[in-house]
Amino acid sequence: MTASDTETPGTIQRIVSATARGLALAGGLCILAIVVMTVAEVISRRVTGRSLGPVDELSSYLFAAGIALSLAWVLENRAHIRIDILYARLPGALRIVLDILSLLSLTGFAAILLARGWQVFAISWSSGSRSASTLGVPLVLPQGVWLAGIAIFLAVLLYYCTAAGLALLRRNPGWIVRHLSPPNVDEVVAEETRDLPKHGAGGGQ
Template structure:
């Protein structure tokens, strides 16, 4: 299922529009993170070529790589959630009745939301501390640390926002007894669903 496409049965109105906006933002951030990694690969190739030809490297590539990896990971978290790619233990999940699976799905979103809130709070402490002290990287680049840290923190904020909206939607669906919708949107993908998704991706590329 395309994360930007509205699944059937989802709430309409302001909550649904907010969810759509977050899904589009998460997809855009993932694409930017992917292009960043591609550009990083090109930069590393240029650095290696310069080292082998003129005996000198560009300088600062390792530092830039660290920034891009950290930002890329945080900017991918929300899209991974929408794609149901975060790791969950499903030892007994698939054998549980639908109502119990729905409750477990809601609890898993809430637990992930608490983890995201902790990450966002910790990230804010890092960003605000660097801003207050005017910290710069201890390298030749002298990068103001608040810039890459703020970009990294932005991914945490979007991840938390996605979880807050989805938690509210999941709780509303659970209260209304919309268990199939909960399973389709937030449940662990079965082997057949993963196979169908892989086949769909291959057909799109063909």
């Protein structure tokens, strides 16, 4: 394996990680905006007896955008929910096969989601559809953000499919375990307790 063989995947992985992190931050801001609007709506109704407007509509757009923008980060951090009661008891080779099948099935689902989403977006674009509310939001705006999140999610999935295929060809199952397998108990505990020593040190001062 040449130097370029090892450097290129590392560079791509860093780009994928940075992109996923940035999109997850944007998704988190969407959820935060929902919280702020909801609190403001509750206060307004309590104090003035009036509604601020179609908060429900805006919240639904932000929620859909927040989920779609965060999918790549969830994949990159192996945080998608998987039922692993039997998985943990299987031989290592069979677990790797299941990891690959899970990745391929998720990729296929994302591709279908993107194709169907594009059809809806194209119809909204050509017809100039707007929401049936006082805001009259052009539907291509929330649909476009959602579609972009799904497209990036699919691109990241395709990257992992390619990288997993190369790992199999190079007989490097460790890469698949590190990037595709669900976190084991030790990894989960280590993640949850990572900052405990810092807190303990701070409390002792």
